[in-house]
Amino acid sequence: MNQETDGAGAQLIEPVRNFSVLLSPTPRGARLARLLAVEQLRSWEIPLSPADQIVAELAANAATHGHVPGRNFRLTLYVVGDTLRIEVTDTRDDRIPRASAADPDVERGRGLLLVAALAGRWGVTPGPAPRKTVWTELAIPTTGSRFSTSR
DSSP states (O other): OOOOOOGGGOOOOOOOEEEEEEEOSSHHHHHHHHHHHHHHHHHTTOOOTTHHHHHHHHHHHHHHHSOBTTBOEEEEEEEETTEEEEEEEESOTTOOOOOOOOOTTOSSOOHHHHHHHHHSEEEEEEOSTTOEEEEEEEEOOOTTSOOEEOO
């Protein structure tokens, strides 16, 4: 039996778009993550900035701090409704990232502060062992505007 719904009861079903790739936990793998994300976002007609910067930072962290020889990291992009979710999964569940003030004399250690400022909403999901996923969410702007942060 088929039923049709019209009027106030009709629902528009939006497709879920996703992209996922395994990459080597190396500087080259981190650069490739950003390049692949940029191409995928272009194909979805989603503004590149700040998503490209967030992917670059999370991928660099996975290659630097989540590196385990012989184990790759995964970049996943999801678009559900008006939200872009970026996930980077590595195999170092013993190293949970935290955004904290860096020593002003040190050139490193500000990446997650940048991610927090650009995304507004981010977190870490543990498991399954030995993995963890660092994720961010961005609101996709309407045509003609820039990304805004999801809160």
